Amino acid sequence: MQVDVKVNGAPESHDVEPRTLLVHYLRDHCGLTGTNVGCDSSSCGACTVHLDGEAVKSCTIFAVQVDGRSVTTIEGMAAADGTMHPMQEAFHTNHGLQCGYCTPGMVMAATSLLEEIPDATEAQVREGLEGNLCRCTGYHNIVKSVLACAKGSEK
Amino acid sequence: MTIVGTKVLRKEDPRFLTEGATYTADLADPRLEGALHVTYVRSTVASGRIESIAVDGALAMPGVVAVITAADLPEGLQLLAGAVPLFPPDILNRPVLAGGRVRFVGEPVAAVVTEQAYQGEDAAEAVYVDIEPLPAVVDLEAAARDEVIIHEDVGTNMALDFSTLGMATGFSDDSFFEGCEVVISQRVVHQRMSSAPLEVRSAATVWDGDRVVMWMSTQAAHSARDSIAAAYGLDVESVHLIAPDVGGGFGSKINMYPEEILLPHLAEITGRPIRWFETRTENMLAMGYGRAQVHYATIGGDRSGNVTHYRVDVLADSGAYARIGGFLSMFTLPMVSGTYDIPHIETRARSFVTNTVPSEAFRGAGRPEATLSIERCMDLFAAEVGLDPVEVRRRNLIQPDTFPVTTAVGTVYDSGDYEASLDMALQAAGIDELRAERRCRREAGDPVAMGIGVSVYVEVTAGPAPGGNEFAKVEVTDEGRARVYSGSFSHGQSHATTFAMIAAEQLGMSIDDIEVIQGDTDLVAQGTGTFGSRSTQLGGSAVFEAAGSVVGKAREVAADLLEAAADDVVLDTDSGLFHVVGSPAVSKGWSDVAAAAEAGSLVADHDFNADCSYPFGTHVAVVDVDTETGGVTLRRMITCDDAGTIINPIIVEGQRHGGIAQGVAQALLEEVAYDEDGNPVTSNFADYAVISMAELPSFELVSMQTPTPNNPLGAKGVGESGAIGCTPAVQSAVIDALSPLGVTHIDVPMTPQKIWTAIAEANE
Ligand code: FES
Ligand code: FES
Numbered sequence: 048m049q050v051d052v053k054v055n056g057a058p059e060s061h062d063v064e065p066r067t068l069l070v071h072y073l074r075d076h077c078g079l080t081g082t083n084v085g086c087d088s089s090s091c092g093a094c095t096v097h098l099d100g101e102a103v104k105s106c107t108i109f110a111v112q113v114d115g116r117s118v119t120t121i122e123g124m125a126a127a128d129g130t131m132h133p134m135q136e137a138f139h140t141n142h143g144l145q146c147g148y149c150t151p152g153m154v155m156a157a158t159s160l161l162e163e164i165p166d167a168t169e170a171q172v173r174e175g176l177e178g179n180l181c182r183c184t185g186y187h188n189i190v191k192s193v194l195a196c197a198k199g200s201e202k
Numbered sequence: 203m204t205i206v207g208t209k210v211l212r213k214e215d216p217r218f219l220t221e222g223a224t225y226t227a228d229l230a231d232p233r234l235e236g237a238l239h240v241t242y243v244r245s246t247v248a249s250g251r252i253e254s255i256a257v258d259g260a261l262a263m264p265g266v267v268a269v270i271t272a273a274d275l276p277e278g279l280q281l282l283a284g285a286v287p288l289f290p291p292d293i294l295n296r297p298v299l300a301g302g303r304v305r306f307v308g309e310p311v312a313a314v315v316t317e318q319a320y321q322g323e324d325a326a327e328a329v330y331v332d333i334e335p336l337p338a339v340v341d342l343e344a345a346a347r348d349e350v351i352i353h354e355d356v357g358t359n360m361a362l363d364f365s366t367l368g369m370a371t372g373f374s375d376d377s378f379f380e381g382c383e384v385v386i387s388q389r390v391v392h393q394r395m396s397s398a399p400l401e402v403r404s405a406a407t408v409w410d411g412d413r414v415v416m417w418m419s420t421q422a423a424h425s426a427r428d429s430i431a432a433a434y435g436l437d438v439e440s441v442h443l444i445a446p447d448v449g450g451g452f453g454s455k456i457n458m459y460p461e462e463i464l465l466p467h468l469a470e471i472t473g474r475p476i477r478w479f480e481t482r483t484e485n486m487l488a489m490g491y492g493r494a495q496v497h498y499a500t501i502g503g504d505r506s507g508n509v510t511h512y513r514v515d516v517l518a519d520s521g522a523y524a525r526i527g528g529f530l531s532m533f534t535l536p537m538v539s540g541t542y543d544i545p546h547i548e549t550r551a552r553s554f555v556t557n558t559v560p561s562e563a564f565r566g567a568g569r570p571e572a573t574l575s576i577e578r579c580m581d582l583f584a585a586e587v588g589l590d591p592v593e594v595r596r597r598n599l600i601q602p603d604t605f606p607v608t609t610a611v612g613t614v615y616d617s618g619d620y621e622a623s624l625d626m627a628l629q630a631a632g633i634d635e636l637r638a639e640r641r642c643r644r645e646a647g648d649p650v651a652m653g654i655g656v657s658v659y660v661e662v663t664a665g666p667a668p669g670g671n672e673f674a675k676v677e678v679t680d681e682g683r684a685r686v687y688s689g690s691f692s693h694g695q696s697h698a699t700t701f702a703m704i705a706a707e708q709l710g711m712s713i714d715d716i717e718v719i720q721g722d723t724d725l726v727a728q729g730t731g732t733f734g735s736r737s738t739q740l741g742g743s744a745v746f747e748a749a750g751s752v753v754g755k756a757r758e759v760a761a762d763l764l765e766a767a768a769d770d771v772v773l774d775t776d777s778g779l780f781h782v783v784g785s786p787a788v789s790k791g792w793s794d795v796a797a798a799a800e801a802g803s804l805v806a807d808h809d810f811n812a813d814c815s816y817p818f819g820t821h822v823a824v825v826d827v828d829t830e831t832g833g834v835t836l837r838r839m840i841t842c843d844d845a846g847t848i849i850n851p852i853i854v855e856g857q858r859h860g861g862i863a864q865g866v867a868q869a870l871l872e873e874v875a876y877d878e879d880g881n882p883v884t885s886n887f888a889d890y891a892v893i894s895m896a897e898l899p900s901f902e903l904v905s906m907q908t909p910t911p912n913n914p915l916g917a918k919g920v921g922e923s924g925a926i927g928c929t930p931a932v933q934s935a936v937i938d939a940l941s942p943l944g945v946t947h948i949d950v951p952m953t954p955q956k957i958w959t960a961i962a963e964a965n966e
Contacts, residue, residue, distance in 0.1 A: 064320065078230070081222025083449070085400045086482040090887035093400055125220045135219040139211060142852045145860065146694030147218035148225065148400040148449030169900065177896040180887070182400050182450050183694045184856060185863030185924070186895035 050110045054079065055123030063110050069103075070094045072110035073120060081121040081151045085180065092179030095152035095159075096120050102159030104178075121151035124158075134158045134196050143192035145183035153179050157193045165198040172197075204775075206707045206915075209852050212699045213713065214692075223447035226404040226419045227479045233408050233415060237475035238267055240468060241322030242461055243312040243329045244487060245304035248557040248880020249338035249352070252302060252311065252331060260314060260328040265321035267472055269329060270313045270464075272301025278433055279467055285457045289362055289524035292355045293555055296523035298460040304333060305352060305522035306557050307882055308487030310460050315468055315476070338557040338880040342496055342519040345554045352522065352555045361524045364516075364531050364551040371549050371611070378548060379511055382502030386582045391949040392571045394494040394519065394874040395867075396884075397564045398892050399693075401449025402485040407465045408475035414466045415442045421451040421693055422731025427723045429458040434466060438723075445721035448693035452864070453563030454489050455693070456733050457526055461488070486885045490527055491874050492564020494519035495534070495571045501579040505587050507594045512544045514575055516551035520561050527561020528553040532666050533568025536613040540576040541620040541658045541818060542598040547610040557880040563733065565864055566925040569661040574950070577657045577930035581937065585946065591934070592628070595658055596621060613667070615660060615816040616910050616918075618844070623906055624658050627820035627842040630904045636824060644942055651827045653939025657930035660818040663735035663845075663919025669813040669912075670736055673728045674744035676705060676752050677805035682793030683715040684749075687807075689729020690741030691721045695921065696853045700738060701745050703849055704915070708749035710775035711792065727807070735817070735919020738849060743913040744810035751806030756780065756792070759799045763790045815910040815918035819843035821862075821931035827939040832958030834870055834936055836897070842904035843923045847916035854920050855903055861924020862901055867893035868925070869932035873951050940964070 050067075051060045054077055061076040073079045073096070082105060085093030094106040097119040105118075124132040134154050137143065144150040153176070160175040161167060167175065172193045173186075181189060194200055217223065257269040272280065275298060284294035300309050312329050316322040339350040345359045352359055364370040379385045405418040414434065420426045420443075427443035430436070448455065461478060469476045480488075495518045502511035516535070520528025531551035539547055584594040600607050602619040609615065633654070640652045664670045673689035686705050690697060697720055702713040709716070719725050730736070753773050760780035761768040770782050779789035796804060824838040839862055848854045871891045875883045884890040909916025929950060936952050937945060944964035948956055 066320065074228075080224070080228035080230075083222065083225070083401070084227075085402075086887040088482065088886040088888035090892075091400065091482075121219075122221050129220075131216070131219060138219055139215040142212065142856050144215065144218055145696070145856055146400070146448065146450040147214070147223040150218055151222050154219070173895045173898070177894045180400065180892050180894060182398055182452065182864075182892070183860045185859030185861070185901065186898055187859040187863075187901050188856060190895060190900060 048111055050114050052113050053117040055119055065111055067110045068106055069108045069110050069113055070105040073105060079120050079122050083148055083151060085148065092156055093149055093152040095155040095179065097155055097159060102156045121154060124154065137192040137195040141188050141192040141195060143184065143188045149179060149181040153181065153189060161196055167197045169194060204707060205703050205713065206849050210699060210703055210713065210850050212696050213702060214696060214698050225401055225447050225449055226406055226417050229406060229417055229446060234406055234475045234477065237406065237477040238315050238317060238472055239319040239322050240465065240476055240478040241314045241316065241326045242310045242484065243314060243326045243331065245300060245307055245309040245311055245333065247304060247333050247335050248307050248340065250304050250333040250335045252300065252304060253334050254332045255312060256330040257312065259330065260325040263325045263328055265317035266314065266325045267317065268315040270468065271311065272297060272299040275299060278435055279464065282458065282460050282463055283432065284524060285526045286529040288367065289528065290356050292353050293361045293524045296460065296560060298464055306559055307880055308559060313464060313468060315472055340557050340876045340878065340880045342517055342554060342556055345556045346517060352557060359554045361520050361528050361553040361555050364535060369532060370535055370551045373513065373548050373550055378513060379502045382511055383504045384583065384586050385500060385502040386586055387498065387500040388578060388582055388947060390497045390499055390575045390578050392493045392495040392574060393951060394491045395564055395872050396486060396491055396874050396890060397452035397454035399450030399452055399454060402480045402482055403459065403461065403489060404479045405462050405465055406475065406477045407469050409469055413440050413442060416466065417444045417446055418462060419448045419455060420445050421455045421691060421733050423691060423721050423723055424689060424729040425731060426458055429463065430466060433463050443723045445691055451693050452565045453492055453567055453733060456563055456731065483886045486890060487882060488559060490525055490560055490562025492527065492562060492567065493571065494527065494561050497571065497575045499575045499579050501583050503583060507587050507589045507597045509542060509544050509583060509598045511546045512539060513548040514538050518551065518553040519556050519558065520553045521558045522555055523560045524553065525560040526563055530563060530568035533662060534572045536611055536667060537569050537572035537662055538576060538611060539609050540573055541600055541660045543600045545610055549611060558876060565861060566922045569922065570926045570929055573659045573926050574930045577934065581934050582946065592656055595624065599658065616912055617908050618660065618816060618818045619908055620658055620818055623818060623820040623842045623844055626904050626906060627822050627840055630902060631822040631840045649829050651829050651939040653825045653827060653935040655823040655931040655933065655935030655938055656820065657927055657934060658820045659927040660816050661922060661926045662814050662816055664739050664812060665734055665814045667814050669811065670730065670740055671809055671811040672730050672736065672740035672744050673807065673809050674741060674748045675727065675805065675807035676745065676748040678752055678756065678792060678796050680796050680801065682791065682796040684709055684711055686716060686718045686745055687726045688718060688720045688741050688745060689726055690737045691732045693732065695732055695737055697737065700849050700853055701742060704742050704745045705749045707775065708746060708753060710773055710778035735921040739815060739913050739915065739917045739919055740810055740812060742849065742917060743812065743915050744808045746914050747810055748806045748808040751808065752804055755804055755806065756795045759795045760790050763794060763798055764788065812912045815846065815912050817843065817845040817918040817920060817923055819923060819927055821927035823931040823935040825932065825935040825939055827936055827957065829961055832954035834952065834957065836866060836899055836932065838899055838902060839928065840902040840904065841924065841927060842906050843920065844906040844908050845920035845923060846910045846918035847907055849915065849917060857921045858903060858924045859901055861922055862928045863893055863898055865925045865928025866898060866932055869929045869950050869952060871897065871951050
């Protein structure tokens with residue numbers, strides 16, 4: 048089946064099997080391997096991308112379901128001149144990543160969370176990102192990174 | 203200006219954050235063009251005999267190129283060599299593909315090779331494996347009774363008795379505890395846990411003429427290279443092993459698995475490159491787990507709180523075959539007495555096979571078990587003699603002026619001040635206010651019970667004893683920049699930053715001018731890898747020494763340029779300039795020296811060897827336990843961890859955070875479980891409760907640095923401290939909360955159900 052998706056602002060069009068998951072469409076057909084797969088039970092959030100601006104786990108939807116829609120992945124977060132998105136910058140400044148495997152999904156989920164709750168508290172961040180697992184950081188610096196981007200935090 | 207000891211943001215980050223790292227599954231190497239995909243067919247029964255395997259149906263399916271079973275394997279590939287050659291051969295060598303007996307659910311039985319990954323999933327289901335079930339034994343203590351034998355030819359489930367190796371003292375008779383006023387025994391469970399790296403196992407391979415090129419998600423590229431070479435009868439130069447970015451390991455990716463060793467064979471018979479990327483379910487079914495020990499511990503002493511005797515009997519679950527997990531008592535035994543001066547100690551340790559996944563290492567690997575048991579016993583002892591558990595610890599701690607100390611089990615601790623770490627952690631916790639709050643709430647009969655837990659730990663890093671080694675090479679390029687080649691390998695530990703800092707300090711260069719190369723056996727001549735909290739103290743020290751030698755060579759070149767004697771020339775590491783002592787006005791930089799030096803001469807390597815080091819610290823946990831539901835809220839986690847000299851505080855703190863979370867997970871949540879027939883009941887992330895951020899507070903870290911004399915950096919290992927100190931503190935806190943109800947012990951993981959049951963039983 049032909050699936051047309053706008054990915055990081057650019058049109059993509061690929062002929063895929065109907066059972067192709069969005070994450071595999073992005074990785075195998077668009078060549079965007081920043082989005083990772085960490086589980087097979089939609090539990091880990093490593094595959095989180097933005098679909099029409101909202102965080103979704105791209106392993107839980109078929110590519111055909113997003114035909115005609117717009118997807119942003121980690122590769123689309125920095126500005127055209129390479130300047131990192133404030134959330135990416137905050138992860139760097141606060142050492143919010145170690146092995147990096149959870150990071151793309153975590154950054155996508157976190158930016159989406161702050162869209163929804165711009166002045167999120169620590170409790171809201173921990174609650175809101177519960178579905179994104181990280182095995183390396185103990186989450187301490189991830190939470191710190193997200194809070195650094197929340198409205199009202201001292202910059 | 204010195205860079206070591208300062209907060210330096212990671213060099214790795216920009217790429218990881220903007221496009222994502224390049225893990226094995228992400229590789230776009232042209233040599234992997236047109237790669238086939240491998241899917242494994244696995245045993246669905248825990249114990250049985252394979253009657254037949256029907257592959258015809260699968261072979262006829264779309265995209266299927268080959269289906270391989272044990273019968274198709276060449277001689278050298280039938281068995282996966284064991285990592286520790288001390289076990290009975292039949293237990294040691296596990297089949298690469300099971301052909302006769304299957305011994306755990308998830309054991310690979312056949313490999314299906316397909317054009318596309320999705321086709322493999324379909325075809326694997328069409329391979330029909332007929333297995334005649336046999337009795338299984340999944341419980342460690344049941345296995346020890348030898349009622350069901352797993353390896354018939356061995357005749358017993360005991361894989362190893364450490365007493366026969368001289369690694370345990372063995373037990374005398376009951377007179378051992380004679381003279382003790384107080385003697386208390388406790389069975390302590392250390393449950394089976396998954397390392398659960400977020401990246402599962404993955405590899406890709408292709409033959410380049412007579413050479414194997416293999417990419418693999420591993421912690422130890424060189425030993426993976428050696429394993430491939432041995433299995434295929436090649437010399438090590440004929441294998442090029444590349445570890446790309448790796449998404450975590452935590453001990454589970456140190457040694458080779460059957461699923462990996464088979465891949466070059468599949469590439470050979472198909473004449474195509476091969477890729478393998480397992481699913482999480484497969485990972486939970488077949489990647490080695492950690493912990494999985496049961497201890498019988500007995501502690502003895504006098505009524506004034508002096509501990510004089512300790513005896514511990516270690517039973518370790520090696521899983522169906524003896525891998526490294528069956529041998530990790532080697533780390534438990536030397537550490538059984540923890541931070542305490544206990545004059546009389548007896549130990550025993552035995553490993554047994556069970557019908558479960560062969561065990562591997564998991565963060566801490568044998569030391570968390572030693573710590574949890576002695577800390578649990580200290581609490582029980584304190585309760586029995588009616589003293590505060592902190593007071594009893596204080597009374598028995600090894601004193602700072604006695605280092606180096608040889609413990610009663612013969613372990614030599616290098617340096618430490620355990621009581622100072624205890625004081626600092628208690629002060630940071632505000633122990634007096636905490637105790638006051640606990641008192642108030644107890645008096646008020648708060649149904650949410652508050653508990654405080656304290657553990658003082660010491661662990662061994664760069665082990666096993668006597669120590670370890672690591673390789674580094676440092677070279678200065680023609681442009682006057684530097685390249686560091688390390689045999690150590692970061693899969694999250696940030697070597698590109700830490701090792702650049704160590705080299706920068708020696709060379710007087712900016713870390714931006716230093717590139718760290720790792721995880722490629724063609725580029726790095728030798729290496730051991732990253733595990734056991736060894737990287738900075740061994741790999742970092744190797745970089746330090748090699749960089750120092752390069753500076754020595756460069757001084758000679760600079761001396762020629764400055765028309766002086768080499769002995770009179772110094773490198774000002776602040777400016778990166780060479781000059782004659784006392785005359786800094788005339789100087790030469792690295793680019794001058796590199797241009798003048800004979801091409802390729804500014805290079806040195808170093809194989810650094812050192813004894814083990816012994817990091818230590820104190821962890822304090824504060825919990826609220828809902829006595830009506832059994833639910834635990836971890837309110838605070840305060841840790842004082844001393845791992846010697848710190849190179850980069852943010853990276854060290856990050857390592858501590860990660861360890862703490864896994865330690866809490868062991869205390870409260872995570873457990874790999876099987877039903878009594880050996881069916882896994884935690885075979886994906888929906889069933890295995892990987893700890894999330896909602897279950898954790900932010901951590902409160904206290905810094906302390908007691909340098910080790912063992913290496914030029916003064917650094918000890920820090921990667922595992924969190925997972926070692928934290929579990930006993932949380933366990934202690936939960937039991938402390940429930941002690942007024944009469945609860946004296948709950949095994950980890952302390953799930954709401956276990957807590958609720960313990961309360962109900964105490965009420966009876
Ligand atoms: S891969 Fe999508 S949630 Fe785990
Ligand atoms: S940084 Fe490794 S899983 Fe999060």
